Amino acid sequence: MKVKLTRLIMTLSMAMPMQQAHAEVTGAALAQQGAPGVPACLSCHGARGEGLAATGFPRLAGQSTAYLEKQLRAFAGGQRVSPQMQAIASALDDSQIRAVAAYYGKLPGWQAAPSANPAAAAPEPWTRGQKLAIRGNWDKEIPACFACHGPAGEGIAPHFPALSGQPAAYTRSQLKAWQSGTRSNDPHGLMKSVALRMSPAEIDAVSAYLANPLPLSPEER
Amino acid sequence: MNTRLRQWLANQKVTSRFHPSWILIAVGASLAIGLLMWLLSESVFRHERPSPAVSVLPASTQRLPASEQQLSPPANDSALPAAEIIRTVRLGRAIFTDTQTYAKAYVGNGLNCVNCHLDAGRKPDSAPLWAAYGLFPMFRDKNHKVNTYEDRLAGCFRFSMNGRAPAYGSKEFVALMSYSYWLASGAPLGTELAGRGYPKLPPPQQEPDLVRGKQIFDTQCAICHGADGQGTRVGTRYAFPPLWGPHSFNAGAGMTQIKNAAGFIKANMPLGQGNTLSDQQAWDVAKYMTSQPRPADPRLGRP
Numbered sequence A: 001m002k003v004k005l006t007r008l009i010m011t012l013s014m015a016m017p018m019q020q021a022h023a024e025v026t027g028a029a030l031a032q033q034g035a036p037g038v039p040a041c042l043s044c045h046g047a048r049g050e051g052l053a054a055t056g057f058p059r060l061a062g063q064s065t066a067y068l069e070k071q072l073r074a075f076a077g078g079q080r081v082s083p084q085m086q087a088i089a090s091a092l093d094d095s096q097i098r099a100v101a102a103y104y105g106k107l108p109g110w111q112a113a114p115s116a117n118p119a120a121a122a123p124e125p126w127t128r129g130q131k132l133a134i135r136g137n138w139d140k141e142i143p144a145c146f147a148c149h150g151p152a153g154e155g156i157a158p159h160f161p162a163l164s165g166q167p168a169a170y171t172r173s174q175l176k177a178w179q180s181g182t183r184s185n186d187p188h189g190l191m192k193s194v195a196l197r198m199s200p201a202e203i204d205a206v207s208a209y210l211a212n213p214l215p216l217s218p219e220e221r
Numbered sequence B: 001m002n003t004r005l006r007q008w009l010a011n012q013k014v015t016s017r018f019h020p021s022w023i024l025i026a027v028g029a030s031l032a033i034g035l036l037m038w039l040l041s042e043s044v045f046r047h048e049r050p051s052p053a054v055s056v057l058p059a060s061t062q063r064l065p066a067s068e069q070q071l072s073p074p075a076n077d078s079a080l081p082a083a084e085i086i087r088t089v090r091l092g093r094a095i096f097t098d099t100q101t102y103a104k105a106y107v108g109n110g111l112n113c114v115n116c117h118l119d120a121g122r123k124p125d126s127a128p129l130w131a132a133y134g135l136f137p138m139f140r141d142k143n144h145k146v147n148t149y150e151d152r153l154a155g156c157f158r159f160s161m162n163g164r165a166p167a168y169g170s171k172e173f174v175a176l177m178s179y180s181y182w183l184a185s186g187a188p189l190g191t192e193l194a195g196r197g198y199p200k201l202p203p204p205q206q207e208p209d210l211v212r213g214k215q216i217f218d219t220q221c222a223i224c225h226g227a228d229g230q231g232t233r234v235g236t237r238y239a240f241p242p243l244w245g246p247h248s249f250n251a252g253a254g255m256t257q258i259k260n261a262a263g264f265i266k267a268n269m270p271l272g273q274g275n276t277l278s279d280q281q282a283w284d285v286a287k288y289m290t291s292q293p294r295p296a297d298p299r300l301g302r303p
Helices: A002-033 A065-079 A084-093 A094-106 A121-134 A147-148 A170-179 A187-195 A200-211 B002-011 B021-043 B050-056 B085-095 B128-131 B151-162 B173-185 B210-225 B258-268 B279-290
Strands: B138-140 B146-149 B231-235 B239-240
Touching: A002 A094, A065 A084, A121 A147, A121 A200, A170 A187, A170 A200, A187 B210, A200 B002, B085 B173, B128 B151, B128 B173, B146 B151, B151 B173, B210 B279, B258 B279
Parallel strands: none
Antiparallel strands: B138 B146, B231 B239
16 A cells, blocks of 8 residues: 555656646747647747737737636637637647646746837827826726736736736727727726726827836836 | 983993993994904905915806815826925825835835825825815824824824834925825815715615625635735735735724725725725625734723
């Protein structure tokens, strides 16, 4: 009995790291090579999962694993409407979803370029977006983005995704998706209720800011 | 009338010390002096009386009773006051929104002022500073004395921040008072403004209930404040504040009173979805929150 138990423990302890390693390989393989019926993630989301600004394909790197899993399931289940992603997510099985989410969850998140001066590029929407993201607009009951998405927009797992470094076109499309109801996988409708109060100009402003955010010093907040 | 007056005068006893017409003279003189003073005050103070409160009120609310007056604090971006005070006002705002950094020595928990005073102390029904500032000095039952605004701030540090108050006149207090003063630009003194404090909910229809409260907490509050109410950290700082336990406000804080908690929750929670809970739900979840363990009231166990 004792021998059997020892053998069982040994088998398990050997099997578990192997299984984990296997998951990483699958995640990386899916991301870089795809699978039958599944194009490689990097073809749209970038070689390092950084997203693609021109088309608004989102950044995945550094997003929390739990959040990414939830999104893939939402695409498959139709709570997020996207023809491309619905086809891809539906073709993934549960272990593949977990593996690819874990792969991107471990990649480094967004970092501001050291000498960035994004305000110079698009002064008006960017600075307006900065104030909305950091202070909100309580006259319209719009909380600050960073009140829930982390003090630098880095996300708070598992419910609140990272916003910083997302292509402006992606953030804009998502806020509009909350408004129109083509995205409805938020807890308690928290994001929908905020998005519905945002004007098109406010959406443009936060989207411009979040693509390349810089903090306000507390004296400026 | 004349006859009557003459009769009354005749009936008065005239002595060497008293003559009835003295009464008339005294009354007449008092009235004359009063009139003179009123006229003087009208002409002297008319131009000096501050009237910004009136100017910021929408015309339709000017005739409402004081408690219905609407006041908007200066927009966050609007010009700060004169250069000499601008840095102090900004420091006040920094202390208020990032107490953990700017008043670290005086804070004994994981909170920032802005956790209970949303929108940097500007949001109505979230104990906005602009509605509080002009009500002090005020007699408070809490300590049975007339409190200055500094006394009130000291109370926040001692109870809500579970720490100790900065010294009176310290740069922290001067900054917080300057920031409050700026937010209260145009607010009348000694007047209850709409949006002050937390809304007073009507008494609950059913006795607030822990079991229902926990249910609401688990479904509506826990995703931010944590299943155990201990808040959620990003790095070493709380992104969502702890509602009880060692890093939350202590048992002497106003938020431990169920009526305050219920009013705050009803008007402001979940963040961005204020006034979506029913009154009963707000009472129930307030009951749940206020029944949890937290640091002791520092007034207890002291003479």
